[in-house]
Amino acid sequence: MELLKGIRVLDLSRYVSGPNCTMILGDLGADVIKIEHPKTGDGTRRWGMVGMGMDNPYFLSVNRSKRSVAIDMKHPEGRKLLKELASHSDVMIHNSKAGSLDAIGLGWDILHELNPRLVLCEITGYGDTGPNRDRPAFDFPTQAESGLMSVIGEPDGTPMKVGVPILDVATSLFACNGIQAALLHRERTGQGTRISTSLLESALACMTNVMSDYLVGGTEPVRWGNGHPNLAPYAAFRGSDGWFTIGVATEGQWAKLCDVIGRPDLAVDERFAVNQSRLAHRDALNSVLQPEFAKGSREHWLGRMKASGIPCAPINTVPQIVEDPQVHAIGIIEKTDHPTLGGIRMVRSPISVNREALPIRRPPPTFGQHTEEVLTGLLGLSHEQLENLRAEGAIR
Known part of the structure; x- marks a missing residue:
């Protein structure tokens, strides 16, 4: 049309x-x-x-x-x-x-x-x-x-x-x-x-939220790499054979992620129980999660997280996304x-x-x-x- x-x-x-x-x-x-x-x-x-x-x-x-x-x-x-x-x-x-x-x-x-x-x-x-x-x-x-x-x-x-x-x-x-x-x-x-x-x-x-963080919140934005200024874990991690991303945006998703990696204790750890605490302890959080993810392949973790409704995706190359079944x-x-x-x-x-x-x-x-x-x-x-x-x- x-x-x-x-x-x-x-x-x-x-x-x-x-x-x-x-x-x-x-x-x-x-x-x-x-x-x-x-x-x-x-x-x-x-x-x-x-x-x-x-x-x-x-x-x-x-x-x-x-x-x-x-x-x-x-x-x-x-x-x-x-x-x-x-x-x-x-x-x-x-x-x-x-x-x-x-x-x-x-x-x-x-x-x-x-x-x-x-x-x-x-x-x-x-x-x-x-x-x-x-x-x-x-x-x-x-x-x-x-x-x-x-x-x-x-x-x-x-x-x-x-x-x-x-x-x-x-x-x-x-x-x-x-x-x-x-x-x-x-x-x-x-x-x-x-x-x-x-x-x-x-x-x-x-620059949406980044600009608003400064104009309304008074916080000067900085570089977070693949991290997010307002959410954690919202970053890239490496499995035993490749990189993938996780975008946890709710406490329910965080609890599911803890179950997926076999660490339900993290969901009640006072450093990580809520998003604001996870942001305050971002480095400690990543240092706990990365060794867990290194124990399995990228597809292993992506399969389990998708089954649990956790936002996640592989980090594809251009040739990989061109051949992706969804793109086809x-x-x-x-x-x-x-x-x-x-x-x-x-x-x-x-x-x-x-x-x-x-x-x-x-x-x-x-x-x-x-x-x-x-x-x-x-x-x-x-x-x-x-x-x-x-x-x-x-x-x-």
């Missing part, structure tokens, strides 16, 4: 935060027209693995369900084309520095006058105002600056980043949520809306045909509608694959006009 069928998205974004947002919209049925620079394309086309070209895994990961059109937005003729495309679109999104569209004559006032029903989504690094307004931003530096890295890693180790561009992804989700709310608002009022978010704002919003059952890894790579596997949208998973509607486009299709089909340009625009460097 294409819930956003009939919605056209003009995507001027690059890298990850914007493209991931528009990919979600495309998966939901929107017609996403991705604008790429005629010479360089999206920046992630150059983030390829060794030996791979512009259609590399990084670009593929956030750019399915789109059409690629190569236009130079800084070229006068390119700007004219973008204005025409904006007049035919429902949503326009970019993730350049604040004010960048105004600088080339494509700011909100001009776009809103051109198309009053247009929803404009702007993703920036630091927001619309303030001393850092004009700074560019990427995921890793923002993880550092936002305080997120200060709570990731071992207590005495180096601060660590999340191993995926988590703030780009989170920002894309906030942006997508805002866009769809703006489209609903437009249905009620007939008017488009300008919405915005930033990597920094999204980072702070993602839900079918989230799907095969699709790509114009240059042939059959490839991708993680499809995690959204289902009426219990039917959203399929991969379009494979990620090749560079400028749909320039002619869009400019002739949507804007009505002739082949002669296209050749003139190519000769001028306005399009690819």
Whole structure:
């Protein structure tokens, strides 16, 4: 089911935060027209693995369900084309520095006058105002600056980043949520809306309980490694042959865990009887539990804990989770045909509608694959006009 069928998205974004947002919209049925620079394309086309070209895994990961059109937005003729495309679109999104569209004559006032029903989504690094307004931003530096890295890693180790561009992804989700709310608002009022978010704002919003511990509880968060600041045992342990995790969140689960490992005495030990006491004696608790877990295999303990209703899971590698029976059952890894790579596997949208998973509607486009299709089909340009625009460097 294409819930956003009939919605056209003009995507001027690059890298990850914007493209991931528009990919979600495309998966939901929107017609996403991705604008790429005629010479360089999206920046992630150059983030390829060794030996791979512009259609590399990084670009593929956030750019399915789109059409690629190569236009130079800084070229006068390119700007004219973008204005025409904006007049035919429902949503326009970019993730350049604040004010960048105004600088080339494509700011909100001009776009809103051109198309009053247009929803404009702007993703920036630091927001619309303030001393850092004009700074560019990427995921890793923002993880550092936002305080997120200060709570990731071992207590005495180096601060660590999340191993995926988590703030780009989170920002894309906030942006997508805002866009769809703006489209609903437009249905009620007939008017488009300008919405915005930033990597920094999204980072702070993602720190949920950690931020609240400081703002409300007055406690400065620290690194707990795989531990949890508010729960214990909530950590990683090693069996005789591999690692697994336990997430005990209630006293009932704690009592069950004590029975599973054959240590019911721990449930009544005053150091461990309740969560607050276990937090106060976290090191002692771990020093008791780890030797017990070392006596059995990972699968032994996971089997017993699952049978008792204790939240637990193995620490899988990527190859292991790809082959996991549950992953196969839900079918989230799907095969699709790509114009240059042939059959490839991708993680499809995690959204289902009426219990039917959203399929991969379009494979990620090749560079400028749909320039002619869009400019002739949507804007009505002739082949002669296209050749003139190519000769001028306005399009690819």
